[in-house]
Amino acid sequence: MAAMYIDIKNDILEKINSGIYEEGNVIPTELELADFYKVSRPTIRQAVQLLVDDGYLEKRKKRGTIVCKRKIEQEFTQKISSFETEMSEKGLVTDTNVISLKVEYPSDDVCSALSIESSEKVYKLVRLRYIDKKPNVLVTTYIPYELFPELKSVDFKKNRLYDYFSSQGNPVSRIKRKLETIKADETVSDLLDIAIGEPVFYFHSYGYGNGGRIIEYSISKYRGDMNYFVFDLYR
Amino acid sequence: MAAMYIDIKNDILEKINSGIYEEGNVIPTELELADFYKVSRPTIRQAVQLLVDDGYLEKRKKRGTIVCKRKIEQEFTQKISSFETEMSEKGLVTDTNVISLKVEYPSDDVCSALSIESSEKVYKLVRLRYIDKKPNVLVTTYIPYELFPELKSVDFKKNRLYDYFSSQGNPVSRIKRKLETIKADETVSDLLDIAIGEPVFYFHSYGYGNGGRIIEYSISKYRGDMNYFVFDLYR
Numbered sequence: 001m002a003a004m005y006i007d008i009k010n011d012i013l014e015k016i017n018s019g020i021y022e023e024g025n026v027i028p029t030e031l032e033l034a035d036f037y038k039v040s041r042p043t044i045r046q047a048v049q050l051l052v053d054d055g056y057l058e059k060r061k062k063r064g065t066i067v068c069k070r071k072i073e074q075e076f077t078q079k080i081s082s083f084e085t086e087m088s089e090k091g092l093v094t095d096t097n098v099i100s101l102k103v104e105y106p107s108d109d110v111c112s113a114l115s116i117e118s119s120e121k122v123y124k125l126v127r128l129r130y131i132d133k134k135p136n137v138l139v140t141t142y143i144p145y146e147l148f149p150e151l152k153s154v155d156f157k158k159n160r161l162y163d164y165f166s167s168q169g170n171p172v173s174r175i176k177r178k179l180e181t182i183k184a185d186e187t188v189s190d191l192l193d194i195a196i197g198e199p200v201f202y203f204h205s206y207g208y209g210n211g212g213r214i215i216e217y218s219i220s221k222y223r224g225d226m227n228y229f230v231f232d233l234y235r
Numbered sequence: 236m237a238a239m240y241i242d243i244k245n246d247i248l249e250k251i252n253s254g255i256y257e258e259g260n261v262i263p264t265e266l267e268l269a270d271f272y273k274v275s276r277p278t279i280r281q282a283v284q285l286l287v288d289d290g291y292l293e294k295r296k297k298r299g300t301i302v303c304k305r306k307i308e309q310e311f312t313q314k315i316s317s318f319e320t321e322m323s324e325k326g327l328v329t330d331t332n333v334i335s336l337k338v339e340y341p342s343d344d345v346c347s348a349l350s351i352e353s354s355e356k357v358y359k360l361v362r363l364r365y366i367d368k369k370p371n372v373l374v375t376t377y378i379p380y381e382l383f384p385e386l387k388s389v390d391f392k393k394n395r396l397y398d399y400f401s402s403q404g405n406p407v408s409r410i411k412r413k414l415e416t417i418k419a420d421e422t423v424s425d426l427l428d429i430a431i432g433e434p435v436f437y438f439h440s441y442g443y444g445n446g447g448r449i450i451e452y453s454i455s456k457y458r459g460d461m462n463y464f465v466f467d468l469y470r
Contacts, residue, residue, distance in 0.1 A: 080468050173469065178463055179464040180306070182459070183434055197432060199459070224416040230411070231411065233313070234409050
């Protein structure tokens, strides 16, 4: 037989999942829950702690225990789509902060990723992307300059990079990605608003355009606490 | 112009990638490198630190600085294949430690994952899987008992679960996966031989057999420092 606090945990979880306890709102206090379930406060504390550990609840110093925003399903690993398109299909509001867009000579890594010489200039576009006002992913993108000489004048706060590629007659038709997981360093922590050492999804992506040429090399760091990725595989 | 230590870092990296400095072997000492590149030891230290940060080198107290084992490419998110089959195609040696295999009544989570009632028993199979003698992934698998009444007698140290399903006329033809990233807790740290708090790939998988029924629900925890996952997407 399961311990009492497991039953209580399951009951609270059901109330979260059914929306009785709403996202972002406080749940009843420990004392109220102890009265309701007719158990001691330590039992309630155990049940609540399990839900905190599982990411369903969060303890806030002044407000009490609140229901967490659930993680966002990302199909980044499943299909080729722009970030805004995918998120707006899910009913989420996105925003993009263009941290920098400049033209520079590529490092060895970027040369090798884009198959170019170190004398060929590239755009370096750094974007911080938000979902429902929270920073979600930091993306650094390298693009060969000679392929898109007019790109410098595009406002990527309003325009989607993949739409721009398409408008130039050179759409991305294939993407290879590599996924690692790393700990947030100080900069990532500051930009994504998570603690140093928290896990982050770390992608390297290669976008192929006309003639199978790599027209985009991107490094994306997704918050681990806000996202999950889905896969659907057939034999 | 790049700083001197960046050039040295790139030169050492090339020697690692080309195999001049071999996996598992020590590289020359700080003093030897300083002599060779005709720079100060702090400059060498900076270059080496970058490679340590990037996971190419590791400092060992007694031996010196060694070249790390590179991460293993996993196609777990890309195709349906057994762990041993995929790894042996890459020339890697695998081993499986069956930590437990028992029959039990399912928790609410397992009921919901397998779409069964709490009165229907399940197998719980816990396996720790090694690559080249290092623990790589911890997998807990739930399987409806009634579908495979003879499964209890299978030795999963030697037999592959997917081969067994096929041999029973009920192969997995589709898999849905969900990927999160979490920090290793004490148990995961002990089993996977990584520090507490290190990032771990955390998968939930649902395997579909005959008639679209879910015949397998698995939770897999892959070491973050040893693995990366690849995707190849087409529009």
